[in-house]
Amino acid sequence: MPIAPCGHKTLLVRSRVLFDRPKRYQVRARLFSPMSEESAYAAATQGSALQWLPHVLTVAGSDSGAGAGIQADIKACAAAGVYCSSVITAVTAQNTVGVQGVYSIAEEFVAEQLRSVLSDMKVDVIKTGMLPSPGVIAVLCQIIKEFQVGTVVVDPVMVSTSGDILSGPSTLTGFLEQLLPLADIVTPNLKEASALLGGIFLDTVGDMRSAAKSIHDLGARNVLVKGGDLRGSSDAIDIFFDGEQFHELSGPRIMTRNTHGTGCTLASYIAAELAKGTPMLLAVQVSLHPFCFCACFTAGILYATLAKQLFIMIVGLISGPNSRFSADSLLLYAVTDSRMNRKWSRSMAEAVKASIEGGATIVQLREKEAETGKFIDIAVKCVAICRSYGVPLLINDRIDVALACDADGVHVGQSDMPVIFARKILGAGKIIGVSCKTPAQAEKAWADGADYIGCGGVFPTTTKKNNPTIGLDGLKAVCLSSKLPVVAIGGIGAENAQSVMELSAPNLKGVAVVSALFDQESVAAETDRLKSLLMDMVMTDR
Numbered sequence: 001m002p003i004a005p006c007g008h009k010t011l012l013v014r015s016r017v018l019f020d021r022p023k024r025y026q027v028r029a030r031l032f033s034p035m036s037e038e039s040a041y042a043a044a045t046q047g048s049a050l051q052w053l054p055h056v057l058t059v060a061g062s063d064s065g066a067g068a069g070i071q072a073d074i075k076a077c078a079a080a081g082v083y084c085s086s087v088i089t090a091v092t093a094q095n096t097v098g099v100q101g102v103y104s105i106a107e108e109f110v111a112e113q114l115r116s117v118l119s120d121m122k123v124d125v126i127k128t129g130m131l132p133s134p135g136v137i138a139v140l141c142q143i144i145k146e147f148q149v150g151t152v153v154v155d156p157v158m159v160s161t162s163g164d165i166l167s168g169p170s171t172l173t174g175f176l177e178q179l180l181p182l183a184d185i186v187t188p189n190l191k192e193a194s195a196l197l198g199g200i201f202l203d204t205v206g207d208m209r210s211a212a213k214s215i216h217d218l219g220a221r222n223v224l225v226k227g228g229d230l231r232g233s234s235d236a237i238d239i240f241f242d243g244e245q246f247h248e249l250s251g252p253r254i255m256t257r258n259t260h261g262t263g264c265t266l267a268s269y270i271a272a273e274l275a276k277g278t279p280m281l282l283a284v285q286v287s288l289h290p291f292c293f294c295a296c297f298t299a300g301i302l303y304a305t306l307a308k309q310l311f312i313m314i315v316g317l318i319s320g321p322n323s324r325f326s327a328d329s330l331l332l333y334a335v336t337d338s339r340m341n342r343k344w345s346r347s348m349a350e351a352v353k354a355s356i357e358g359g360a361t362i363v364q365l366r367e368k369e370a371e372t373g374k375f376i377d378i379a380v381k382c383v384a385i386c387r388s389y390g391v392p393l394l395i396n397d398r399i400d401v402a403l404a405c406d407a408d409g410v411h412v413g414q415s416d417m418p419v420i421f422a423r424k425i426l427g428a429g430k431i432i433g434v435s436c437k438t439p440a441q442a443e444k445a446w447a448d449g450a451d452y453i454g455c456g457g458v459f460p461t462t463t464k465k466n467n468p469t470i471g472l473d474g475l476k477a478v479c480l481s482s483k484l485p486v487v488a489i490g491g492i493g494a495e496n497a498q499s500v501m502e503l504s505a506p507n508l509k510g511v512a513v514v515s516a517l518f519d520q521e522s523v524a525a526e527t528d529r530l531k532s533l534l535m536d537m538v539m540t541d542r
């Protein structure tokens with residue numbers, strides 16, 4: 001299909017037809033992460049669909065048993081929905097018990113593999129694993145600089161879980177002087193952190209904090225010291241340090257010796273999240289989260305690896321499009337109201353379908369009156385409708401209902417189930433939104449693992465009783481302090497949407513609306529009207 005250089009909208013819409021890309025990436029590329037016209041054209045005409053996909057390049061050793069190394073990295077990225085290319089630095093004869101042999105690849109051939117991939121494909125993140133020689137580290141660092149790779153995740157693999165040496169002491173200088181200064185995050189376990197710091201003894205969480213700071217001082221921008229091996233603690237505690245703040249990420253320890261490959265899997269999952277644009281701390285939290293809610297898996301790093309890989313694959317497969325939240329879907333957020341449906345004599349299913357046909361980009365079932373059985377009944381129908389259109393459906397307040405109907409997530413308020421517990425129950429694959437009226441609430445939402453913030457009431461509303469109005473200033477304060485995407489709510493319609501979207505806050509992604517869509521004769525027509533206005537605002541914004 002020939003594509004002529006043309007206006008931005010047309011080009012992107014056409015290029016969307018060319019590639020059978022997952023819907024979330026279509027929307028992102030089309031609306032919110034516009035490439036320049038030239039690069040969109042180049043991608044559409046020269047490149048493959050790979051140009052559009054988040055892409056991790058793993059530079060690591062092959063594990064014949066496939067529990068760790070390159071094989072684990074590829075599986076973790078696949079489970080996270082991210083393309084993974086691989087540069088092999090060593091071939092190991094290995095199983096879950098130990099390493100029987102290592103054959104290192106010459107640095108020249110590692111360089112050749114790196115150049116092959118980087119000269120052809122857009123790589124978002126390089127993740128490093130086993131780097132068997134100082135020469136391999138040197139060529140890797142040189143090529144990272146040469147190709148200006150955006151993000152580097154360093155898993156400083158030195159000794160396998162079984163105790164076998166994978167990178168000898170000769171590589172230490174390379175790690176310290178060349179690789180760590182390029183690292184956006186480094187993920188040592190206790191032994192590796194100790195080795196990087198000249199063999200110091202790490203025995204307490206306090207030691208882990210000091211180690212994280214010292215490794216940060218060596219040049220890594222973020223450090224995750226994994227405490228799975230820490231003695232005497234009932235919880236597995238990891239310390240994350242971003243140069244300013246420490247975060248203690250803890251979860252109950254699993255008593256297992258089956259830890260082969262855990263480090264590779266975690267670092268790859270973090271790399272995959274970063275490739276998708278997830279902010280650093282959230283990427284780390286999400287990578288630890290999938291394992292929190294199941295009795296067999298815990299936050300922390302002592303997991304049974306094979307079961308863990310299986311689990312993340314299952315999460316990836318069964319949760320499908322729900323597992324990855326795109327902030328772009330907040331553009332026109334339809335929040336239902338059954339009283340309005342009764343007034344206009346339509347069923348919830350009819351209302352939801354009409355809002356999607358009018359252009360709603362996400363739907364929330366806000367059901368304040370129905371009994372649980374009835375709510376689930378309605379929700380099951382609406383999930384089926386939304387899924388058939390590829391639009392996420394969230395459930396207001398009720399985590400149990402969301403689970404029962406396999407909704408894409410929930411929206412909770414400050415007096416509903418706290419985000420941290422909702423996340424534990426729902427896992428990383430579901431979307432969690434939380435209402436925030438203040439910067440402090442926004443900060444907590446982020447730390448607790450929410451995906452987005454609903455902020456209002458921006459204007460007075462009659463839909464929700466006794467709802468304090470925070471105004472445009474209140475909305476702006478929350479947006480400016482929030483690391484999460486924000487959707488504005490409360491009294492918003494076609495007449496004032498522009499004043500909301502004009503706030504110069506890049507994380508303000510859209511408007512959530514009840515009455516201006518559902519207390520109307522034609523839901524589809526009103527949704528379409530508001531959607532067109534929002535689209536125009538987004539387009540002119542660029």
Ligand SMILES: Cc1ncc(COP(=O)(O)OP(=O)(O)O)c(N)n1
Binds near residue numbers: 364411433
């Ligand atoms: C997108 C969005 N933002 C805010 C809310 C309000 O949630 P909450 O404060 O829990 O109030 P109720 O909706 O439960 O009455 C929302 N529902 N959606």
Ligand SMILES: Cc1nc(C(=O)O)sc1CCOP(=O)(O)O
Binds near residue numbers: 460
């Ligand atoms: C459900 C809800 N939450 C709000 C908040 O401020 O958190 S305002 C609101 C109701 C919004 O309805 P309408 O679009 O009809 O004004």
Ligand SMILES: [Mg+2]
Binds near residue numbers: 397413
């Ligand atoms: Mg609520």
